[in-house]
Amino acid sequence: MIEAAADRFSAVGRITPLLSSPFLDEIAGRRVFVKAEVLQHTGSFKFRGAWSAISALAPETRAKGVLAFSSGNHAQGIARAAQLHGVPATIIMPKDAPALKIANTRALGAEVVLYDRKGGEDRNVIGERLRRERGLTLIKPFDEPQVIAGQGTCGLEIAAQATELGITQASVLTCCGGGGLTAGIALALEAKAPAMVVRPVEPEGFDDAARSLASGEIRRNTGPEAGFCDAILTPAPGEITFPIMQRLCGAGIVVSEAQTRKAMREAFLRLKIVLEPGGAVALAAALFHGDKLDHDAVIATASGGNVDAALFAQVLGEGA
Amino acid sequence: MIEAAADRFSAVGRITPLLSSPFLDEIAGRRVFVKAEVLQHTGSFKFRGAWSAISALAPETRAKGVLAFSSGNHAQGIARAAQLHGVPATIIMPKDAPALKIANTRALGAEVVLYDRKGGEDRNVIGERLRRERGLTLIKPFDEPQVIAGQGTCGLEIAAQATELGITQASVLTCCGGGGLTAGIALALEAKAPAMVVRPVEPEGFDDAARSLASGEIRRNTGPEAGFCDAILTPAPGEITFPIMQRLCGAGIVVSEAQTRKAMREAFLRLKIVLEPGGAVALAAALFHGDKLDHDAVIATASGGNVDAALFAQVLGEGA
Numbered sequence: 001m002i003e004a005a006a007d008r009f010s011a012v013g014r015i016t017p018l019l020s021s022p023f024l025d026e027i028a029g030r031r032v033f034v035k036a037e038v039l040q041h042t043g044s045f046k047f048r049g050a051w052s053a054i055s056a057l058a059p060e061t062r063a064k065g066v067l068a069f070s071s072g073n074h075a076q077g078i079a080r081a082a083q084l085h086g087v088p089a090t091i092i093m094p095k096d097a098p099a100l101k102i103a104n105t106r107a108l109g110a111e112v113v114l115y116d117r118k119g120g121e122d123r124n125v126i127g128e129r130l131r132r133e134r135g136l137t138l139i140k141p142f143d144e145p146q147v148i149a150g151q152g153t154c155g156l157e158i159a160a161q162a163t164e165l166g167i168t169q170a171s172v173l174t175c176c177g178g179g180g181l182t183a184g185i186a187l188a189l190e191a192k193a194p195a196m197v198v199r200p201v202e203p204e205g206f207d208d209a210a211r212s213l214a215s216g217e218i219r220r221n222t223g224p225e226a227g228f229c230d231a232i233l234t235p236a237p238g239e240i241t242f243p244i245m246q247r248l249c250g251a252g253i254v255v256s257e258a259q260t261r262k263a264m265r266e267a268f269l270r271l272k273i274v275l276e277p278g279g280a281v282a283l284a285a286a287l288f289h290g291d292k293l294d295h296d297a298v299i300a301t302a303s304g305g306n307v308d309a310a311l312f313a314q315v316l317g318e319g320a
Numbered sequence: 321m322i323e324a325a326a327d328r329f330s331a332v333g334r335i336t337p338l339l340s341s342p343f344l345d346e347i348a349g350r351r352v353f354v355k356a357e358v359l360q361h362t363g364s365f366k367f368r369g370a371w372s373a374i375s376a377l378a379p380e381t382r383a384k385g386v387l388a389f390s391s392g393n394h395a396q397g398i399a400r401a402a403q404l405h406g407v408p409a410t411i412i413m414p415k416d417a418p419a420l421k422i423a424n425t426r427a428l429g430a431e432v433v434l435y436d437r438k439g440g441e442d443r444n445v446i447g448e449r450l451r452r453e454r455g456l457t458l459i460k461p462f463d464e465p466q467v468i469a470g471q472g473t474c475g476l477e478i479a480a481q482a483t484e485l486g487i488t489q490a491s492v493l494t495c496c497g498g499g500g501l502t503a504g505i506a507l508a509l510e511a512k513a514p515a516m517v518v519r520p521v522e523p524e525g526f527d528d529a530a531r532s533l534a535s536g537e538i539r540r541n542t543g544p545e546a547g548f549c550d551a552i553l554t555p556a557p558g559e560i561t562f563p564i565m566q567r568l569c570g571a572g573i574v575v576s577e578a579q580t581r582k583a584m585r586e587a588f589l590r591l592k593i594v595l596e597p598g599g600a601v602a603l604a605a606a607l608f609h610g611d612k613l614d615h616d617a618v619i620a621t622a623s624g625g626n627v628d629a630a631l632f633a634q635v636l637g638e639g640a
Contacts, residue, residue, distance in 0.1 A: 017337060017359060022400075023427065038592040039337060039356075080342075100589070107343065265629070269420070272358040272625035274592040305592030309585070313633035 001145065002152035002188050005052040009153050012084060013048065014040055016154075018161040018299070021270035027287045031297045033165075034283060035158055038273050038305030042108070044231070045154055045181055045303050046077030046141075052150025053139045054081045062087050067136035069093075069123050072101030073231050073304050074141040079110035090130055092123050098230060100308050117225065142180030143238030151181045155188025158299055162193060169195045170297040173253070173282035176200035176209045177232035179241030181303060186248035197250045197294065201285040203229040203260060203277075208236045209245065210252025218242050228257045231278030231304050253292055259284040264312070265319045267302060274312065279304035321465065322472035322508050325372040329473050332404060333368065334360055336474075338481040338619070341590035347607045351617045353485075354603060355478055358593050358625030362428070364551070365474055365501055365623050366397030366461075372470025373459045374401045382407050387456035389413075389443050392421030393551050393624050394461040399430035410450055412443050418550065420628050437545065462500030463558030471501045475508025478619055482513060489515045491615045493573070493602035495623040496520035496529045497552035499561030505621070506568035517570045517614065521605040523549040523580060523597075528556045529565065530572025538562050548577050551598030551624050573612055579604040584632070585639045587622060594632065599624035 016039045024032040037045040054066060065088035068078040075091040082089035089110040093102060094117040106112050113130065115121040131138055140147065162170060172189065174182040179200070186198040200209045205227060211219040220236040227233050237245060255263075260277055263284035267275045275283070282300040285292075336359045344352040357365040374386060385408035388398040395411040402409035409430040413422060414437040426432050433450065435441040451458055460467065482490060492509060494502040499520070506518040520529045525547060531539040540556040547553050557565060575583075580597055583604035587595045595603070602620035605612075 014337060014339075017334060019334075019359060022403075023424075036359075039339060039359075043592050083342075104343075268594055268629065268632070272363050272594040274588055274594065309588065309636040309639050312588070313636040316629040316633040316636075319629050 001149040002156060002184065005146070005149040006153045006156055008055040009048060009051055009150070013051065013153070015157055016040055019271045019273070023270045024266060024287065027266070028298065029290050032286050033297065033299045034267070034271055035154065035299060035301045036271070036273050037154060037301055037303045038275060038279060042076040042080045043305045044073040044077065044279065045151060045301070046073040047080060048153050049147035049150035049180060050074065050077035050081040050139065053144060053146040054085055056146045057137060061137055064135040064137070065089060067127060067131050067138045068141070069127060070141055071097045071230055073306060075105040075110070076101065076108060076306065078139055079105045079108035083109040090134065090136060092127050096226065098306070098308050101306055104306070142178035143240045145240065148180050148184045148241065151184030152188040154181065154301070155185035156192060158185065159189055159192035162299065167297050168193060169295050170299050171293045171295045172196050172198045173201050173285050173298060173300040174198060175232055175279055175282045175301055175303040176202050176252070177278070178234040179209060179237045179245050181301065182249065183241040183244040186244060190248055198248060199250045200245065200252045201281045202232065202252060202254055203227060203281055204254055204256055206233050207252060207254045208234070210254055212237050212242060213246060213249060213252050216246070229260065229278040229281060231276060232281070253285040253289050255281050255284040255289065259288045261315050261318060263287055264315050268316060273302060274305040274307065275302050276304045276307035321469040322476060322504065325466070325469040326473045326476055328375040329368060329371055329470065333371065333473070335477055336360055339591045339593070343590045344586060344607065347586070348618065349610050352606050353617065353619045354587070354591055355474065355619060355621045356591070356593050357474060357621055357623045358595060358599060362396040362400045363625045364393040364397065364599065365471060365621070366393040367400060368473050369467035369470035369500055370394065370397035370401040370459065373464060373466040374405055376466045377457060381457055384455040384457070385409060387447060387451050387458045388461070389447060390461055391417045391550055393626055395425040395430070396421065396428060396626065398459055399425045399428035403429040410454065410456060412447050416546065418626070418628050421626055424626070462498035463560045465560065468500050468504045468561065471504030472508040474501065474621070475505035476512060478505065479509055479512035482619065487617050488513060489615050490617040490619050491613045492516050492518045493521050493605050493618060493620040494518060495552055495599055495602045495621055496522050496572070497598070498554040499529060499557045499565050501621065501623060502569065503561040503564035506564060510568055518568060519570045520565065520572045521601045522552065522572060522574055523547060523601055524574055524576055526553050527572060527574045528554070530574055532557050532562060533566060533569060533572050536566070549580065549598040549601060551596060552601070573605040573609050575601050575604040575609065579608045581635050581638060583607055584635050588636060593622060594625040594627065595622050596624045596627035
């Protein structure tokens, strides 16, 4: 399925580069490579899964339109993939999602329906009504085989690019929300680079994947719903993604907000790329959690760059 | 020479991606592609020319070390290329160059010798003394055939990437200082994509290339030496680069500081890359000078990203 997704993706997708800098190697004490998914269409890896799922639909189903729930990056991925297919997209987003993500989703041609997650509105009720009324197909953000296959195309690229650099053994760090990217990459590497070990990375307070992997069953986050790393604050790993992660991944790694902010600054300074908080946790782990890594080479996904300018400017200012 | 440089470059260099965004297309009213040289090693295209020149030296000459004058990006390119070759680099830089560029050049293993350009010190006298004392080889920043050939490798990539997208006719906008990148790309496209036209772009007050092309002979800038776009404030086109530009390039384009700052913000928002001022002028021309362009597609070089965090944060703040 991943290779079929890669075939469908090749006409429109970008092969994102694997970046490095001697300055990052020095901080980490090992070779660090960054898979720059911020350079993917719509600024995150989510376009891969969105394209995979929408391109796999039967044409008559696709023509009626697609529906998604998303705090942002999945929304933009779905909106753009639908736009390129010429079909309508309806996106249900929380009212408090970053302004840039809401605006971008609309500008990419989607109809955005906002709901008040703090006020207790149930997005599932809203979504189910829209789905039935309009005959839409729901594209889930991660617990959906075609989405996982699409994210897996990132893993195929990592395997090919690492092989070209002569690297077969590495810790592969993923920014982990519901586990779509993590599971997809793990499946691809199982086939193409079996000596690499995927390690999901999460922010403090939202370490559901790490706790689930440690305990052997799905654990939910119990703290607040919102936080700095908005893109990856999923309540729990998925029912499809978790068994894949359990079979293939090493232990999860948890990073602090301060480490995440430092990683954003280092990516700006050394790689010239823009990371959003949720897209910076894997690099934060690569730079500041070397004691938990087993390999001389580490590959970190930089999974998204859709950050408001004001926040990014603030984070840059902290480095002075 | 360009193809030989590309052969030598292939072991270490990055093929930088050609990025795009529907948001940029909308601003420009045409298809916009950005050649993201900020993702090259050391954050600018200068590594190409530096690698080309140093790798072309005879081993015994190279072993004695190289010397460069540079306000920054050429310095970092030379420092890193020398470091990777295991040979010493001495870099003469103005005291008022951006702090980040001076620090990076040192951290890449080069010896940095600072001079006071405002106080009337002559860098050529300092350089000639060091060159003789140490047996160094001077690598000029642009008026040097092997450097031009190295920058030309960027043009070979543009031709190949555009062809893959089905684009054969385009305006190719270059961020132009002394003309090394401009001449190199123009030579590569003459051979590989002859229906593309290179247009050098400069900031207001430093439009020596535009005036030289218009008049048919080399014109110098007569205003201040320093300015916002520090990377490309060369006093005049080179004696080798200018005849190449004259034979192959279309008219120069001049952009304002405000347009350059807007281009930096758009690249942050839409492409997730970091542009320094001098690396943003070509995108500024693509976005805001469409009336001067002859093609439905425009390819802009984003030539460097070595900008201090404080300045970048300030530029981001202006978009609020």
